[in-house]
Amino acid sequence: MGSLDGxxxxxxxxxxxxxxxxxxxxAAEGARVVVNDPGVEPxxxxxxRGVAAAVAEEIVRAGGRxxxxxxxxxxxxxARQMVETAxxxxxxxxxxxxxxxxxxxxxxxKLAESDFDEVVGVKLKGTFAVSHWAARHWRERRAAGDRVDRAIVNTTSGSGLLNPLPAQTGxxxxxAGVAAMTVVHALELRGWGVRVNAVSxxxxxxxxTRDVPGMPPAPADGAHDPLHPRAIAPVAAYLASPDCPFTGQVFSVRGTTVTRNQGWTAAERVTGDDAPWTVESLARALGALPRHDPFEALLTTLAAALGPAARDTLHRDIDALLT
Ligand SMILES: NC(=O)c1ccc[n+]([C@@H]2O[C@H](COP(=O)([O-])OP(=O)(O)OC[C@H]3O[C@@H](n4cnc5c(N)ncnc54)[C@H](O)[C@@H]3O)[C@@H](O)[C@H]2O)c1
Incomplete structure (x- = not known):
């Protein structure tokens, strides 16, 4: 009996x-799957068109649907058609x-308008578009008396959450927008029995990630590879399964470590007296708060993940990007 039977x-x-x-x-967990992919370059x-067909055929050959x-x-x-196909x-x-x-x-x-539109169009608008048509279908099913458990699992990235990286504007x-949308849709769809979470x-x-510096090489044939793409699938399947109690959450997955994330949180604050703030009084009050340099934060993260050499190269890499 699979966790996604039926x-x-x-x-x-x-x-x-x-x-x-x-x-x-x-599919191995019992789901029938619509394998969507236009097979584009990165x-x-x-x-x-053969890319999606090959995966669907592999599932069918293994006895799935x-x-x-x-x-x-x-x-x-x-996006509408995908939902209809299912x-x-x-x-x-x-x-x-x-x-x-x-x-x-x-x-x-160097980032052209078309670059931004393409990246945001697929990840952010694409997540919205497919979820929109699914929600319309679920609204109809709900109105018809259907009370079946349903789920959306979005995919976000540390690049938009914990460690925004240079050169990744879009x-x-x-x-980051997908993470926000995850919470918005969790709130909206709760009453219909639809849970919405995200994996990161x-x-x-x-x-x-082929060209990401410091990415360790794949282990020798047959050895367990904690960075293999299959590491994400059980987490996505759990979030999609009817027994999962979570909604509106974002879980990072690195190898075998799964971390629940927390969004932007309020940090230090200053409160003025009854008079409106002036630039000078704000400069005094906010200027006394501790500094948090995103560059230092990125250096610390990179050094932890990729080793101390990352500290030396980051300045140089960013300068090279901008010239
Ligand atoms: N690889 C990582 O370490 C990593 C880290 C953070 C987040 N992610 C996220 O994981 C997800 C999968 O990434 P991946 O590393 O497997 O990349 P990938 O390039 O191997 O796979 C992405 C797939 O999406 C398809 N695609 C592209 N445009 C599409 C469109 N308009 N409609 C439908 N399909 C389209 C591509 O053809 C490709 O097969 C992405 O959302 C990515 O942002 C990956």
Whole structure:
């Protein structure tokens, strides 16, 4: 008996990397899966319709049930069609895993409008679009008396939450937006029995992290690889499973460590007397607070993850990005 027996799951970006492993894992746990992926390059260009089909075929060969969908989550009509495909193929939709993403890492002066639009279009608008059409379907089912447990699992990134990285304007902003959307949708859909959570993968070995400095090499054949993309799938499946009590949460996953995140929290405060603040009085009050330099915070994180050499290269890397 699988944890997702009888469920229908739509997984976006499921042709490769983390999404592919989620599709295989969800199917092994008993879900019928819509494998969505237009098979694009890491920057969103090109397309290969065979990528989604190959994963769906792999699931079917292993005795599971799956169909392929090659639409783009960034296109409104494609997102609607994905939900319809699930309903047509399997009679309903219970789980949405918003996983699709592209990256165009460029420093601010070099980042074109089209780069920003592509990255935010896939990750942020795509998450909204697919969740929107799923919610419309669930509203209809609810009105028809359906009380089945349903779930959305979004995918965000430390780049938008704990460690925004240089050259990731669109990617970091979109991922921070997905985390915010996770809470908004959890609040809105609670009354319909829909839970909404997010996974935040960290240092997973996919084509997106191939060139990340300090990424350890894959272990020899057959050895357990804690950074393999399949590390994320059980967490996504748990969040999607009917017994999961969580909603509105973001869980980071690095190897075998799963961490519940907490969003922006209020830190130090100053309160004025009855007179309005002036620039001078604010400068005195706020200027006395401790300083938190995001550059230092990033250095500390990189040094912890990648070793002390990261400290020496960060200044140089950022300068190189900007020239
Ligand atoms: N790899 C990591 O360490 C890491 C870290 C943090 C977050 N993430 C997140 O995990 C998710 C998966 O990333 P990955 O590393 O497996 O990358 P990946 O490039 O291997 O897989 C992403 C898949 O999304 C698909 N895709 C792109 N645009 C699409 C669109 N418009 N519609 C539908 N599908 C589309 C691609 O074709 C690709 O198969 C992303 O949301 C990414 O932001 C990954």
């Amino acid at each position: 469920k229908v799951a739509l997984i976006t970006g499921a042709g490769r990397g983390i999404g592919r492993e989620e599709a295989l894992f969800f 920057d969103g260009s090109g397309g290969d 799956a169909v392929a969908d090659t639409g783009s989550v960034a296109r409104w009509e494609d 309903v047509e193929a399997f009679g309903d939709l219970h789980i949405v895993v918003n996983n699709a993403a592209v990256e165009r890492n460029r420093a601010l002066p 990617y970091a902003a979109a991922n 993968p960290s240092m997973v070995r996919t084509r997106l």
